[in-house]
Amino acid sequence: MNTAFRNQNFQLLSGNHAVAIGAKLANPDVSPVYPITPQTPILEKMIELQSQGELETEIITPESEHSALAASISASLTGARVFTATSSQGLLLMHELLHYAVGARSSIVMFNVNRTVASPWGFWPDQLDSLAQRDTGWIQLYSETPQESLDTVIQAFAIAESARLPVMINHDAFYVSHAVEPVEVPDQSVVDDFLSPFQPPIKLDPEIGRSFGAPIAQQTWNESRRDLAEVMSGIGELVTSTGRQWDEMTGRRNHGMLESYRLEDAEVVIATMGSMCGTVRDAVDSLRNQGVAAGLLKVRLFRPLPAAALREILAEMQCVIVLDRNYSAGTGGILHQELKGVLYGLDSTPKIHGLLAGVGGTSVSSEKIQQLVTSYKDAAFSLEPVWVE
Amino acid sequence: MEQINYTDQGRFCSGHVACGGCAEAVALRVILNIVGPNAVAVVAPSCTAVICGAWPGSSVKIPVFHTTLESCAASASGVKRALVKQGKDDTLVLGLAGDGGTYDIGLQALSSAAERNEDILYICFDNEGYMNTGGQKSSSTPLNAATGSTPTGKATRKKNIIDILAAHRIPYIATASPSDINDMAAKLKKAISLRGTKFLSILIPCLPGWGIADDSAVKVARLAVDSGAFPLFEIEDGVRVSMKPRDNPLPVAPYLKLQKRYLHLTDADLEEIQANVDSDWQRIQQRADQS
Known part of the structure; x- marks a missing residue:
């Protein structure tokens, strides 16, 4: 120890x-x-x-x-x-x-x-x-x-x-x-x-x-x-x-509304909440080692939605991948919906992909997240949510 | 006729919005007189909630927490425990609800509070239906009574809430009537002297809901008591029953015939109701005799 x-x-x-x-x-x-x-x-x-x-x-x-x-x-x-x-x-x-x-x-x-x-x-x-x-x-x-x-x-x-x-x-x-x-x-x-x-x-x-x-x-x-x-x-x-x-x-860190991990020069940001953030941190480190400028945006405060802070961070990004461990039937992932709303009206908005990942508790590994980032970082915007296998 | 022993302490204010002639106002006046200033009431949506008044006024001189229809006993438990933890153990916590909020949607929370023997006084103003919403049947509505949702008369009998609560073996259960103010006051005083869950059911003849004359609520309540349709009795610890023996019981028909909700009764219906009243009375009297 x-x-x-x-x-x-x-x-x-x-x-x-x-x-x-x-x-x-x-x-x-x-x-x-x-x-x-x-x-x-x-x-x-x-x-x-x-x-x-x-x-x-x-x-x-x-x-x-x-x-x-x-x-x-x-x-x-x-x-x-x-x-x-x-x-x-x-x-x-x-x-x-x-x-x-x-x-x-x-x-x-x-x-x-x-x-x-x-x-x-x-x-x-x-x-x-x-x-x-x-x-x-x-x-x-x-x-x-x-x-x-x-x-x-x-x-x-x-x-x-x-x-x-x-x-x-x-x-x-x-x-x-x-x-x-x-x-x-x-x-x-x-x-x-x-x-x-x-x-x-x-x-x-x-x-x-x-x-x-x-x-x-x-x-x-x-x-x-x-x-x-x-x-x-x-x-x-x-x-x-x-x-x-x-x-x-207490000498601890990161108890704000949002937490940014390796976002400074990121081209693609993975936004999510809860335990998925830990896996995303690992995926971000691996992607960085592979030369992909990825980062994590952890949403700690969901209500009230910190819209201005989210907008400020996301406006700088080229691509946002939202991992939703929830499925709102008829719309898709709820964080995805919220972040799309936050970005409306900017002069230039990042592409935003809503991925339904881990719904029902299925396992989403670091490797899987790395694959998703590789697949979606240059993909065209899709209005429909995507189910992650 | 006994003399009413009552000195008003001014804890229930004029200007309340009970229907003119409503006996619940009488009951509330007696309750507030007995409980005094060191009390908090938790009120479920009901005629009581309306009578207590809309913001910013209040007709009752104790704090009221208006809760949801099914939560009266749970909310009262929360108030009591929180006050105890803050050293205010002597504050009486009342739960006030109608029969819909007690027999029906609030029964689950009430049963749980009774099972935990929470130190609250729960009072049900029993007007035998959802009268505040215009008069629909509840599980307290008696056999054959017509309501908005039983227009030809209810097909089943009134739920026996007293026996349900007695099965919880709470310290004190009593029935009371605005026709017997001294009895009601004595029962309230007894309830307040005991720790644990106390339950009082007060019959409130509903002027529009039962279809009775505006000046007849107390008279109808008295006939309910004297005919045995609403016996006045007490149960301690769920087992010890006390009830005054009935000297000259009235038949139930004069009680029923004052009410439009029973206009459609046939002779056979009347006989069935009379038989039910008699057997219920005998069952309670037997338990009182054995206590």
Whole structure:
């Protein structure tokens, strides 16, 4: 073991256990949770820590994810710090309340493990579950590794409680949720210094006497969404500054909205999210060795979409290859759709190829990505998404 | 007739938008009087949500969280646990819902909260249908009652929510009626004195939904109680049943004949309903006798 590893508190953790430890370090007051594969290790680890007295939180074990989120919303509105976790069908069952959580301006941090959506049944990495919630107003972050998941959970509390908006962090089923890696666990004192106490100005409290969610007229409803839009417009900056502060305190890197890897002089950029980024890094290194100027654009913040930052980076490129581990029937890959929208109206736009790669959890190797780059970097633009075999 | 023992504490405000003559306003007034200022209400979409009022007003002098139709018990659990964690254990958390939000779409969350014995007081305002949406049947709608979705009369009987909750063995279950204010107040006080999940079902005769006169809600409720169509009783820990013995039971017909939803009843229908009321009463009385 090298010196750096000895000097820091490295533990071998699965992605899900890293999430649970990150959540524990943030000391949530209330944690409503419902089991679902492959999220369950998060729930079990939280309850194990609680039962051992290492975590003081009110665990609520309701009959469904729907009730877990219902309890999360109302708990958050009392001024409690709230954490929950889910995946796939559970996230879909929450859909009604995902909207509700945003309108109610709750500050929940939820971890979602990206898993295929039935039917047919499957338990594999696929990001359609969370991407299908893109219009609910949750801040969405995508994590590549167990370390990033731990770090992001802690940052998410700062973001959610500052913006008074719920944050959903996502990592891929099994590739991240169950893969075990050395993870540096920060000291409790670092997290305590980083996170301010959650003290919302308005909360559900008899001493304050304010009600939440009463029916309102059209104009006021309209204004509630304008308020939301104003908050959303500052989230990119909030995510950036929060990530920078965390990085300064921990010596880590790359907790911004986007991460560029070897993009400086790249002719072709591969844009993707989640665990696929790791494989793309390897492919980029190999392509560079072969003389192909390739780079990675990792989208960490998906909602709100950092449109200006994406546009600035992508406008410089000749070719963009989007790898989507999701399939929105009738359109194609969702990141592809979003990036096409971002590029509209530029004087000269790069070619952009939408590749459906790894949908349903199929393996996409570094070699495969290298082949795709070779095939598509000079190919004509195609309106239709392409299925990668 | 007993004298009503009641001093209004001013916790339910005039200007609320309940229908003129609605007995739910009476019940809400009593509830708020008993629970006092240190309480939070979680309200599912229902007549209650409407009566509590639209932003920026409120007819109730406690904070209200308006939740979704199926989430009342889950949201109330979230409020209670969060307050406990913040050291505010003495704040009472109420769940207020209609029978649609309780018997139907909210049953799953309610069952789970009861199974966890969450420290909440859940009150169902039972007007035997989706009256806030114009009067459709719920699983609380009684046999043969006509609603917008059962125009010729409901073919099946009212769901027995009390026995379902008793099967959860929660500390306290009671039925109450706006015709018996002292009884309702006593049951509320008893519920508040206990920890765990408490469930109160209050009969609310619905003026438009049942087709009754605007000044008859309390009278109809009294006939429901006196005929045994809506027995007033308590169940502690799911097993100990207490109910006053019935001295001179009224037949159910005078209760039904005040309601347009039963206009179509035949004599045979009436006999069937009377037989059901009698057997239900006997079953509860037997359990009370054995307790």
